[in-house]
Amino acid sequence: DAKTTQPTSMDCAEGRAANLPCNHSTISGNEYVYWYRQIHSQGPQYIIHGLKNNETNEMASLIITEDRKSSTLILPHATLRDTAVYYCIVRVPREGSGGSNYKLTFGKGTLLTVNP
């Protein structure tokens, strides 16, 4: 299984861009990179995912390096409500399934604190 490495915590000023890094140097060719976040006392929330190309949606942008060994989640204008634990996850196909069954394994993530 490809593992991810994220900083334990980061701070960001309100209104500024928050750039959250993730290393996944052992990622394989057909594995996607997913980002979720968990605001205190809530369930995890899906943010964005990508395979090779950069992706953008209404919540964030995902930048994946050309060698796919790392990625960055960008919150363009962080607000206080973006304070949360952010998880970078690589999709793991279940063994022997041919990729048709899969599960997401959560690590410890990055605690992003947005300060006023």
Place this chain on the structure above:
Amino acid sequence: DAGVIQSPRHEVTEMGQEVTLRCKPISGHNSLFWYRQTMMRGLELLIYFNNNVPIDDSGMPEDRFSAKMPNASFSTLKIQPSEPRDSAVYFCASTMLTGPYGYTFGSGTRLTVV
């Protein structure tokens, strides 16, 4: 869409009692997951179902834990008998089986076993 619905939101029970947690996935989703979250161990996958069939229950901690999915719109996680170390937040999530879609999580059930 009301999202993934879990009940109850909070459960306090005495050690040795049976506890049943419930989950209604998003209509049309055909994969369902049960996770447990504690401060010490983080988010752990307990079991997941595809098309109502249990696929991987390797994360279920003990025989005291069991999960069922009798139909596409309902799943239960049962603990019998419950123990204080089962105290945690239990999350249910659902997604589409095919395609790289994200999971949608419920709000969780906070279980306290005293």
